[in-house]
Structures are given as structure tokens and as C-alpha cells.
Amino acid sequence: MNDPSTIRRLYGRRQGHKLRQGQAALVEDLLPRVAVPEAGPVDAATLFGDPAGQGRPLELEIGFGAGEHLAAQAAMRPDHGFIGCExxxxxxVGALGHVEREGLENVRIHMGDALDVLERLPDASLTRAWLLHPDPWPKARHAKRRFMNSGPIALIARKMKPGGEFRFGTDHPVYCRWGMMVMGQSPDFVWQAETPRDFLERPADWPETRYEAKARRIGHEVWYFRYRRL
Ligand SMILES: C[S@@+](CC[C@H](N)C(=O)[O-])C[C@H]1O[C@@H](n2cnc3c(N)ncnc32)[C@H](O)[C@@H]1O
Incomplete structure (x- = not known):
């Protein structure tokens, strides 16, 4: 995607602390079995071996962090296919631990940029997509590094089915305003809030991640946005 409104480059850390033995084993043994293939289409037949034409609904989480939300959503809908990008x-490793411990057979993982997977998804294939607590890049001169920009949002829109839901959450006031502005400019989505409670209170089917719990602990407000694909 050559959209000038986004910088196509990954910022942030790729690795933190050294992996323990069990964690390294997950990367060696389990990751190859659940990884999104490096090339070709990213559809239900390719990912889950579903018969062509009878693919399951696909859901995508962008930047799943430690994978708690991805795993919880996948457990709620075992007949859907989940793709997590991080x-x-x-x-x-955190997500792989969930897949193993909870026996999740409906999760596929892309270790890398979510845009690479989005581009390879068939159009109108996603029923849900999540972008939870994206890196804020709060300085104005870094705004183009934010995942939420018109290019990626148009790409997400193209890959979603009409009526599908895109959720975005943040505890960062700059990103909150920015996200509302970018989504408000998109012709493809409609905000589903009717009252302030709809974006101030965490919906029951929106499991909390450790990141979010920590944000609340240090006194941040968290905002929950749900948009319907037109
Ligand atoms: C602040 S963390 C939030 C993690 C998680 N969503 C949560 O709410 O707990 C943001 C995450 O987005 C990931 N990320 C940043 N750019 C990304 C991209 N282009 N594609 C996929 N993930 C990305 C980062 O590596 C990081 O783990």
C-alpha cells in the first residue's frame, strides 16, 4: 500500500526480555503450526482448511499485545477464525501460551505488521476487526506513524463485510480525539454510540487486557469505540 498518509514502517520494539526455555519451545514448535503463511491469500480455506466457499467468518486483531483479548474472543466463538497480528x-509468545493452554484451534498468528496481512485478505472477508490501545505517538510530528490514518482505515473498510464491526480502544486523550477525527472522516463506517455510556463503559464482550488494567490503575480513562461497516 503506497498511501502517502501513512508511513509504511514498523516502529517500536520487536523483542524485549530473553525467552525462557518453554517460551522458546512455543516459538519453535507451535508458531510454525499456527502462523499465517508468508505468501498467498489469507482466507478461511488456506488458514483453517475449510472447504472452499464454506469458509468460517474471519476476525482480525491488530497489535494484540500479550494476546489476552484475542484468546478470549477466540474462545467465545470457536466456529469463527481469528487472525492476530503483532x-x-x-x-x-504470550498469545501462543493462550493457544496452547486453552486448546484454541481457531487462531492464526502473523508476527509482523498487520498491514501485510490486511492487504492479502480477500475483500469483504472480515466480520470483526480490533485495534486496541494502538501506540499513541502523541507528538503531532509523529502523527503519520499512528496506525489510525486514512490509508489503513480505508484498507480495513475494504476488507470488512457490510454490517461488520470495527472496534477501537484507547486510554490516550490525543489518540482518542485523533481516532474520532479519522473515523469521522471515513465514509465507510458509522459510530454506534447512542449515549456517553456506550464509549465510557467497557462492553461485556470486550475483555480487559493487562495493558488496559494498568492504564486504569494509574488513573487513565479508557474510551471504547464501536463502528459499523456500512
Ligand atoms: C500499547 S500496545 C497494546 C497491546 C494490546 N492491544 C492491548 O490493548 O493490550 C500496542 C501494540 O501494537 C503493536 N503494533 C504496533 N504497530 C503495529 C502494526 N503495524 N501491526 C501490528 N501490531 C502493531 C505493538 O507491537 C504493541 O504490542
Whole structure:
């Protein structure tokens, strides 16, 4: 995607602390079995071996962090297929741990930039997509590094089914305003809030991550946005 409104480059850490033996084993043994293939289409037949034409609904989480939300959503809908994207190795290990412990067979993982997967998804294939607590890049001169920009949002829109839901959450006031502005400019989505409670209170089917719990502990407000694809 050559959209000038986004810088196509990954910022942030790729690896933190050294992996313990069990974690390294997850990366060696489990990751190859659940990884999104490096090339070709990213559809239900390719990912889950579903018969062509009878693919399951697909859902995508962008930047899943330690994978708690991805795993919880996947457990709620075992008949759906979940694709999680995260470039941070220690985060991927967290998600692999959930997949193994909880026996999740409906999760596929891309260790890298979510845009690479989005581009390869068939159009109108996603029923849900999440962008939770994206890196804020609060300085105005870094705004183009934010995942939420018109290019990626148009790409997400193209990959979503009409009626599908895109959720975005943040505890950062700059990103909150920015996200509302970018989404407000998109012709493809409609905000689903009717009252302030709809964006001030965490919906029951929106499991809390450790990141979010920590944000609340240190006194941040968290905002929850739900948009319907037109
Ligand atoms: C602040 S953390 C939030 C993690 C998680 N969503 C949560 O709410 O707990 C933001 C995450 O987005 C990931 N990230 C940043 N750019 C990304 C991209 N282009 N594609 C996928 N993940 C990305 C980062 O590695 C990081 O783990």
C-alpha cells in the first residue's frame, strides 16, 4: 500500500526480555503450526482448511499485545477464525501460551505488521476487526506513524463485510480525539454510540487486557469505540 498518509514502517520494539526455555519451545514448535503463511491469500480455506466457499467468518486483531483479548474472543466463538497480528516477539509468545493452554484451534498468528496481512485478505472477508490501545505517538510530528490514518482505515473498510464491526480502544486523550477525527472522516463506517455510556463503559464482550488494567490503575480513562461497516 503506497498511501502517502501513512508511513509504511514498523516502529517500536520487536523483542524485549530473553525467552525462557518453554517460551522458546512455543516459538519453535507451535508458531510454525499456527502462523499465517508468508505468501498467498489469507482466507478461511488456506488458514483453517475449510472447504472452499464454506469458509468460517474471519476476525482480525491488530497489535494484540500479550494476546489476552484475542484468546478470549477466540474462545467465545470457536466456529469463527481469528487472525492476530503483532510484531513484538514476547507478545507473540504470550498469545501462543493462550493457544496452547486453552486448546484454541481457531487462531492464526502473523508476527509482523498487520498491514501485510490486511492487504492479502480477500475483500469483504472480515466480520470483526480490533485495534486496541494502538501506540499513541502523541507528538503531532509523529502523527503519520499512528496506525489510525486514512490509508489503513480505508484498507480495513475494504476488507470488512457490510454490517461488520470495527472496534477501537484507547486510554490516550490525543489518540482518542485523533481516532474520532479519522473515523469521522471515513465514509465507510458509522459510530454506534447512542449515549456517553456506550464509549465510557467497557462492553461485556470486550475483555480487559493487562495493558488496559494498568492504564486504569494509574488513573487513565479508557474510551471504547464501536463502528459499523456500512
Ligand atoms: C500499547 S500496545 C497494546 C497491546 C494490546 N492491544 C492491548 O490493548 O493490550 C500496542 C501494540 O501494537 C503493536 N503494533 C504496533 N504497530 C503495529 C502494526 N503495524 N501491526 C501490528 N501490531 C502493531 C505493538 O507491537 C504493541 O504490542
Amino acid at each position: 510484531p513484538f516477539l514476547n507478545g507473540v
